[in-house]
Amino acid sequence: MSRFERFAAIDWSGAKGSRHKGIAVAIAEAGDAAPRLVRPGHAWSRTEVLDWVRDTAAGPEPTLIGMDFSFAPPFAARGSYLPGEAVPSDAPSFWAYVDAVCDDADLGAASCLETRHRPHFYFGKADGRKADYLHFRACEQRFNALGGGKASTVYDAIGASQVAKASFAGMRLLHHARAAMPVWPFDAPAARGSLLVEIYARAFIRHAGLRGTKLRSNEALDEALTALGSRPARLAHVPSDHETDVMVTAAGMRRIAADPHYWSPPGLTPEIACTEGWTFGVV
Numbered sequence: 292m293s294r295f296e297r298f299a300a301i302d303w304s305g306a307k308g309s310r311h312k313g314i315a316v317a318i319a320e321a322g323d324a325a326p327r328l329v330r331p332g333h334a335w336s337r338t339e340v341l342d343w344v345r346d347t348a349a350g351p352e353p354t355l356i357g358m359d360f361s362f363a364p365p366f367a368a369r370g371s372y373l374p375g376e377a378v379p380s381d382a383p384s385f386w387a388y389v390d391a392v393c394d395d396a397d398l399g400a401a402s403c404l405e406t407r408h409r410p411h412f413y414f415g416k417a418d419g420r421k422a423d424y425l426h427f428r429a430c431e432q433r434f435n436a437l438g439g440g441k442a443s444t445v446y447d448a449i450g451a452s453q454v455a456k457a458s459f460a461g462m463r464l465l466h467h468a469r470a471a472m473p474v475w476p477f478d479a480p481a482a483r484g485s486l487l488v489e490i491y492a493r494a495f496i497r498h499a500g501l502r503g504t505k506l507r508s509n510e511a512l513d514e515a516l517t518a519l520g521s522r523p524a525r526l527a528h529v530p531s532d533h534e535t536d537v538m539v540t541a542a543g544m545r546r547i548a549a550d551p552h553y554w555s556p557p558g559l560t561p562e563i564a565c566t567e568g569w570t571f572g573v574v
Contacts, residue, residue, distance in 0.1 A: 292355070292480070292548045292549055292551075293548070293549035294483065295353050295354060295355040295486075296320070296321050296352040296354070297319070297321065297352050297354040298326075298355050298357075298542075298544040298545040299319075299329075299354055299355070299541060300316070300356075300359070300541040301314070301316050301344075301356065301358045302315045302359050302492065302533045302536050303340075303358055303457050303461055304337070304460075305400065305401070305454075305455070305456030305457030305458070305459065305460040305461070306456070307399060307401055310336055311334060315328065315534050315537045316328070316329040316330065316343065317537035317538045317541045318354075318541060319541035319542050319544070319545045323521055324522055325522045325523060325524040325525070325542075326521065326524065326537075326538040326539075326542050328534055328537070329343070331528075331534070336397050337397045337399070337460060338397050338398060340464065341398065341468060344464070344471070344472075345468060348468075348471040348484065348485040353483060353484055353486075354486075355486055356472075356488070357487075357488050357490030357541075357571060358461060358464075358488075358489060358490060359492055359536065359540070360454060360489070361428070361458040361461075361489070362382065362461070362474070363382040363462070363566065364426075364446070364458075364567075365426045365428045365431075365445075366566035366567050367563060367567060368426060368427075372385055373408055380566065381565050382565065382566055383466075383469065383474075383477055385462065386463070386469070387466050389462045390462070390463045390466040392407055393459075393463060395460075398460050398463045399456075400456060400459035400462070404455055411424075412424070412446055412448040412455060413446060413448060413449060414449050415449055421447070424447055425444050426444055426446055428563075428567040429567060430559075430568070430570045431444070433556070433573055433574075434491070434494065434570065437573075439493060439494060439497060439503060440493055465487070468487060471485075472486060473487070474487045475488045475554075476568055477564065477565060477568060488544075489568060489569070489571060490544070490570065490571055491572070492536035492539065492540050494543075494570065494572045494573055495540045495544070495572055496539055498547070498572065499514075499515040499516075499539060501514070501515055505532040506532060506535040506536075506539065507529075507532050507535065508529065508530075512526070512535045512538060512539065513525065515539045516542050519539065519546050520542070520545075521542040524538060543572065544571070544572070553571065553574060556573065
């Protein structure tokens with residue numbers, strides 16, 4: 292995987308609407324140059340991100356693209372993404388299913404959680420015990436066991452830290468983007484061209500030797516970049532945590548992409564690879 296010439300990280304959003312301040316994109320070129328933000332200050336739509344991803348895949352520079360959401364719900368522990376429901380049992384088919392049942396604007400997926408499959412998601416005390424909804428994928432269990440913090444589950448749809456709506460919206464993007472490039476580990480990486488992987492910004496902040504908490508200053512950003520073998524960014528503005536997340540992650544992806552250890556984590560079985568997937572950078 293040393294063939295990539297660029298490394299892109301995308302912070303994603305599942306919020307309702309069509310313009311999202313929570314989306315940020317950064318690119319790190321091969322070498323040690325500081326990552327750069329793509330369209331800094333722009334309020335991206337999810338559809339624009341899909342277009343950017345497909346355009347990047349069609350470009351001449353092979354790019355490793357990371358997106359910060361869960362690429363699939365847990366499967367191995369319960370034998371189904373949505374137990375008791377007639378839904379597909381492999382991730383690419385499930386992405387197609389989610390896209391087909393959602394009529395939300397801009398690749399949104401709130402209707403899938405709030406209406407079509409409402410009993411599977413925790414929205415508050417009226418749903419009962421939150422603990423009954425805390426089901427995790429193998430990679431999330433691994434990250435938590437390594438002391439990385441507590442990764443969220445896609446069935447928890449309440450609060451500022453929830454990833455449920457973002458992940459299901461992301462599955463719609465994956466369904467459309469997969470025709471343009473493989474998605475690891477569900478597809479075997481091609482010998483050339485770009486590749487799409489799941490990322491978790493906290494994991495790469497920890498790769499930089501920091502605690503994994505959000506970075507909200509230029510000093511913290513440049514400390515993390517330097518630890519990952521990158522030149523400091525020295526931004527002219529105070530970055531948001533969305534911007535620091537993608538800049539640090541792009542630099543971290545560049546640092547580890549050529550190491551086969553990260554492409555063959557011990558917990559990534561063939562079954563996990565086709566149902567749950569894995570977060571790149573978690574071993």
